[in-house]
Amino acid sequence: MPVFFKSLRLCVMLAMLVLSTAPAARGAEPICEAGAYGAPDQDVVVLEVKDWIPSPGLGYLLLDGRYGSTLSQDGPVSCGPGYVILKTGVAGQVRLEKRSFKRTREEIPVAGAVLVGELLEPTGQDVPPVRPLVVMVHGSETEPAIGNNRAYLLAAQGITVFTYDKRGTGQSGGFYTQNFELLADDAAAAMAHAQVLAQGRFNRSGYWGQSQGGWVAPLAATRSKVDFVAVGFGLVTSPIDEDREQMLMEAQTLHLDDHDMAEIRALSAATAAIVASHFTSGFDALEKLRQETADEKWPRLINGEYSGDMLRMSDRDLHRVGRAVFDNLEIIWDYNSTATLSALNIPLLWVIAEKDREAPITATVAALKRYRKDGKTVDVYVFPDTDHGMYEFVEAPDGSRHNTRVTDGYFRLVGDFITGKIDGPYRRSYRPEK
Numbered sequence: 001m002p003v004f005f006k007s008l009r010l011c012v013m014l015a016m017l018v019l020s021t022a023p024a025a026r027g028a029e030p031i032c033e034a035g036a037y038g039a040p041d042q043d044v045v046v047l048e049v050k051d052w053i054p055s056p057g058l059g060y061l062l063l064d065g066r067y068g069s070t071l072s073q074d075g076p077v078s079c080g081p082g083y084v085i086l087k088t089g090v091a092g093q094v095r096l097e098k099r100s101f102k103r104t105r106e107e108i109p110v111a112g113a114v115l116v117g118e119l120l121e122p123t124g125q126d127v128p129p130v131r132p133l134v135v136m137v138h139g140s141e142t143e144p145a146i147g148n149n150r151a152y153l154l155a156a157q158g159i160t161v162f163t164y165d166k167r168g169t170g171q172s173g174g175f176y177t178q179n180f181e182l183l184a185d186d187a188a189a190a191m192a193h194a195q196v197l198a199q200g201r202f203n204r205s206g207y208w209g210q211s212q213g214g215w216v217a218p219l220a221a222t223r224s225k226v227d228f229v230a231v232g233f234g235l236v237t238s239p240i241d242e243d244r245e246q247m248l249m250e251a252q253t254l255h256l257d258d259h260d261m262a263e264i265r266a267l268s269a270a271t272a273a274i275v276a277s278h279f280t281s282g283f284d285a286l287e288k289l290r291q292e293t294a295d296e297k298w299p300r301l302i303n304g305e306y307s308g309d310m311l312r313m314s315d316r317d318l319h320r321v322g323r324a325v326f327d328n329l330e331i332i333w334d335y336n337s338t339a340t341l342s343a344l345n346i347p348l349l350w351v352i353a354e355k356d357r358e359a360p361i362t363a364t365v366a367a368l369k370r371y372r373k374d375g376k377t378v379d380v381y382v383f384p385d386t387d388h389g390m391y392e393f394v395e396a397p398d399g400s401r402h403n404t405r406v407t408d409g410y411f412r413l414v415g416d417f418i419t420g421k422i423d424g425p426y427r428r429s430y431r432p433e434k
Contacts, residue, residue, distance in 0.1 A: 031056045032070045032079035037096035038063070039126060040158040045077055045084050045096055046149045061149045062086070063157075065390075065406030099156050100124055104197055108164065110189050111182065113174025117164030117190055118146045119197045120155045132418050133160045133202035134230075135191045137220065139211030140178060144170025150411070157415040160202055162194035179330035180215050187220035195225075206346070208414060209234060211359070211388065218340050218348070230349040230417050232410070233388055235359045236367035238335050239305065240275065244268035245360035247304040253399065260298045263289070271307040275333045279323035287315045341371055348378040349417040351390065351410060351429075357401075358388040365432050379422060381429045383407045 038044035043063055047070065050059035057071035068075055076087040082098050100123045108115040122131070134154065138145060144165045145151075151161040167186060168176030177183065187207065195205060206228035209217025214234015221229045235242055247264050256264075270289055273282030290311060293299050302308045306326050310318060313325075341348070350368055352361050361382070368380050387393050390410045391403040409427030416422050 032058045032077075032084070033082070033098065034058055036099045036101070036152040036156040037084045038099065038156050039096075040156075042096060043086055043088070043094060044153055044156040045086055046152045046156070047077075047079075047084070048147070048149050048152075059149075061153065061406075063153060063411050064408045065392075065410060067405060101152075101155055106164075106193055106197060108186075108189050108193050110167070110174075110186050113167045113172060115164050115167060115173075115186060115190065116146070116171035117162055117193065119194055120151055120161045120163065121198070121201070122155050122158055122160070127158060130201055130203045131158055131160050132420070133162065133194060133198050133205040134208050134418050135162045135164075135187065135194055135205075137187050137207050137209035137213035137217040138166045138169075138183075139209075139213050142166075142169050142176060146170060153411050154208075154415055154418065157419070159415065159418055160194075160198055162190060162197075164190045177330050178212065180219060180332050180335055182330070183216045184219035184223060187216055188223040191220065191224045191226065204228065204420060206230065206418065208232070208418065214350075215335060215337055218337070218344060221346065222340060222343050226346065228347045228349070228417065228420075229344065230351075230414055232351045232414065233353045233356060233359055233390060234350070234364075236337050236341060236350075236364045236371075238337065239331055239333050240268070240272045241363060242359065243271070243305040243307050245363060246357070247302050247307060249357065249360050250302050250304070251298070254298070254301060256298055260296070263293060263296075264298070264302060267302075267307050267311055268304075271310050272333070274310070274318075274322070275306070275327060275331075278327055279318075283315060283319060286310065286318070290315065338367055338371075341367075341376070342374070344376070346377070347417075348376065349414070349422075350378060350380045351413060352380065352382045353386040353388055353390050354382050354384045355386060356388045369432065379417065380432055381413060381424075381426065382432060383410060383427075383429045385428075 032047055034047050034049060036046045046061045047058040053059055053069045057069050060070055060077045061067045070077055078085045084096050085093050086096055087093050102121040102123050104119040106117045108117055136145060136151060145163045146165055148163055151163050154161050165172040167174035204227040206226045207217035207221055208230045210232040211234060214231040217229050217231060247268060251261055251264055266289055270286040274286060299311055368378055372378050383390060385392060386407045387401060390407050392405050392407050393401040393403050395401050409429055413426040
């Protein structure tokens with residue numbers, strides 16, 4: 001063999017040896033696998049595909065509320081085949097194994113639709129044969145609920161979870177609605193199906209409702225045989241009250257005077273009459289207020305849920321298209337959530353975001369205190385410096401907020417309540433005085 005080819009062959013062999021022994025480049029690291037990692041007595045990491053994260057990256061959600069992308073150079077999660085490494089503290093780390101689950105798809109006939117749901121059961125030698133069962137109840141979002149990362153957070157803690165796509169969303173049929181009565185019927189039907197599917201494998205069952213689910217879950221519980229209800233960042237007021245409290249909070253932030261505050265209360269009363277009539281009456285009072293405040297500044301700044309927009313719409317347009325714009329989801333505007341809670345005789349957990357702009361907390365905390373004084377079993381936890389969704393945030397000089405994480409302690413509190421073993425404290429949360 002010519003010397004040239006011998007030298008070339010030797011170079012190739014040496015290059016292959018170097019490549020085979022060199023550290024793997026970051027791009028060659030194991031690709032993360034979607035799923036849940038951890039155990040009831042460990043941290044939990046949920047990895048899932050996110051539209052905003054390019055492949056092969058995944059989104060992560062941790063039991064302590066942190067979330068982000070696995071592609072982040074300074075993220076807390078790195079992947080191996082069938083496990084993840086979670087950074088803990090300054091230099092620590094823990095290996096979390098991938099959990100296995102049994103997933104059972106179920107179709108649920110309800111009034112005017114067929115809902116599609118999924119029972120998510122943790123499996124494995126370390127999983128008790130009998131576990132708590134929880135049905136997750138939607139907020140007002142229109143995204144599918146099946147495959148929800150929060151469901152996997154609970155399941156990895158040893159809880160059987162039933163999720164279902166709300167009518168008109170995801171795989172479920174029917175039309176999207178925010179009618180609490182109909183949604184409560186749907187949730188009760190989901191619970192009945194979940195209890196049959198998990199028969200003999202659960203020891204207690206109940207609902208976890210978030211946001212608008214805080215209206216629906218307790219109402220569904222009055223129509224089910226359940227052991228508990230957990231609510232996150234929900235209200236014990238009506239949608240009309242929510243709108244008024246949002247406007248008053250906005251007014252306080254803007255440092256409006258007593259005269260302006262009185263006019264805002266008058267605006268709430270005027271719009272309440274219109275929405276409660278489903279846009280059949282009450283327009284004159286709003287038009288009078290519209291004319292009286294035409295030269296004032298606050299009508300251009302105050303929003304609420306709907307009153308600000310109704311005030312800024314002309315009387316003619318409000319008559320013409322107001323119902324189509326503001327009352328097209330069958331909302332029960334004067335819904336009496338206090339009466340619903342009074343009808344319950346099961347343990348209740350209510351978790352509150354202290355600085356919630358969407359669901360102002362003052363009236364809800366007061367109502368829950370009265371509920372407790374009436375002898376009801378209710379645990380109330382408030383997480384400071386959190387907004388709707390239990391998000392911690394950074395507030396800009398203009399008042400806008402950027403969410404940074406779900407507050408630590410929220411997910412663990414909910415999981416502990418579902419399993420019947422609250423043993424806080426839960427990080428920075430506090431319990432309002434009786």
